[in-house]
Amino acid sequence: MENGGVAFAPIVGVVVFVLKGNKVLLGRRRSAVGCNTFALPGGHLEFGESFEECAARETKEETGLDIDKIDYLTVTNNVLSREVKPLHVVAICMRAVLVDQNQMPQNLEPDKCDGWDWYDWNDLPKPLFGPLETMSMIVVSDAIMRRQGESQGSV
Ligand SMILES: Nc1nc2c([nH]c(=O)n2[C@H]2C[C@H](O)[C@@H](COP(=O)(O)OP(=O)(O)OP(=O)(O)O)O2)c(=O)[nH]1
Numbered sequence: 001m002e003n004g005g006v007a008f009a010p011i012v013g014v015v016v017f018v019l020k021g022n023k024v025l026l027g028r029r030r031s032a033v034g035c036n037t038f039a040l041p042g043g044h045l046e047f048g049e050s051f052e053e054c055a056a057r058e059t060k061e062e063t064g065l066d067i068d069k070i071d072y073l074t075v076t077n078n079v080l081s082r083e084v085k086p087l088h089v090v091a092i093c094m095r096a097v098l099v100d101q102n103q104m105p106q107n108l109e110p111d112k113c114d115g116w117d118w119y120d121w122n123d124l125p126k127p128l129f130g131p132l133e134t135m136s137m138i139v140v141s142d143a144i145m146r147r148q149g150e151s152q153g154s155v
């Protein structure tokens with residue numbers, strides 16, 4: 001049984017909108033859940049971790065990127081289909097910018113992702129991963145535009 005012996009218990013994910021100007025970092029998933037869809041870097045919250053720590057750790061593990069100005073954006077709540085049984089994920093969505101604007105993403109977990117690239121916020125690739133497709137893009141876009149202004153001011 002998964003989740004410490006509790007079947008079907010919701011799990012907590014932390015995902016990151018890594019922003020560079022008007023672009024966001026996405027990668028095409030190879031994992032069983034959402035295979036072939038474009039998703040944010042992210043993973044599961046580990047015991048005792050803050051959301052910011054988890055966001056920085058997962059982004060580094062998956063892309064090699066060092067991120068800064070990490071803060072909370074919104075939350076999603078989804079039941080995702082999987083081969084054996086459904087997975088209920090509460091995903092804490094964070095936003096962040098690069099420490100070094102020139103740092104390039106690397107595909108450090110090629111078994112889980114086809115590779116990372118920057119996509120224009122107004123021209124996102126398809127298909128998006130289900131939770132991204134259904135989330136309130138108005139809330140996200142407002143917050144991202146605010147951050148974009150802030151990050152441009154600080155570069
Ligand atoms: N990576 C990613 N996961 C997402 C997104 N939206 C969303 O609800 N999730 C959920 C699915 C997963 O249950 C959880 C973490 O994602 P993941 O599938 O990438 O997990 P992972 O293998 O990298 O994590 P881990 O077990 O190594 O910690 O968050 C998203 O845009 N990107």
Ligand SMILES: [Mg+2]
Pocket residue numbers: 041042043062112
């Ligand atoms: Mg991941």
